[in-house]
Amino acid sequence: MQCADLVPFLTFVSEKPVLEHFNFCPSCGSNLISLDSEIRVHCDDCSFTLYSNPTCSAGALIFDDAGRLLVVERANDPSKGKYGIPGGFTDLGERLEEVVIREAKEEVNLALDSVTFFASFPNTYRHRNVAYAVTDTYFLAKVASFDAISPQESEVAGIQFVDPKTVPQEQWAFDSLRQAIALLLSEQ
């Protein structure tokens, strides 16, 4: 089968949790694998077991002096065109606080002065037919100056400062962000 022949099939398949994509044992190649819900895949031939846990992400809730929230218009799917905040996935060995600082620098070229944990919510990140379980964490962040602000064009289509109360619910890129904003507004 040519690669091109696979495309209609792949686009037909809806996003599935990572483990449900395994057809063979990744260690010995046996097809005698058993899936234990979304928690683990186990090989009955060689006893190899692979566990699936949520990955982590961290995002920065940054407000300007007028109390407006910095949002980034996503340049790519998932949720292309919708509002996210500067943030991303943890690299191996990285602290969540470091993720927030690194991503704010990468995505909008802002140096964060301080980051304080605010809340976390589970999320599903759907990308190329895989539904990744993620624990999204949100940090309140402060910056000394917005002078250097600049979008990372490969990921950010635009930067805006918005009043979160006026943003339509469907405009937020992720359910977890929607929940974080709701919590934020309820505490104001």
Ligand SMILES: [Zn+2]
């Ligand atoms: Zn095996």
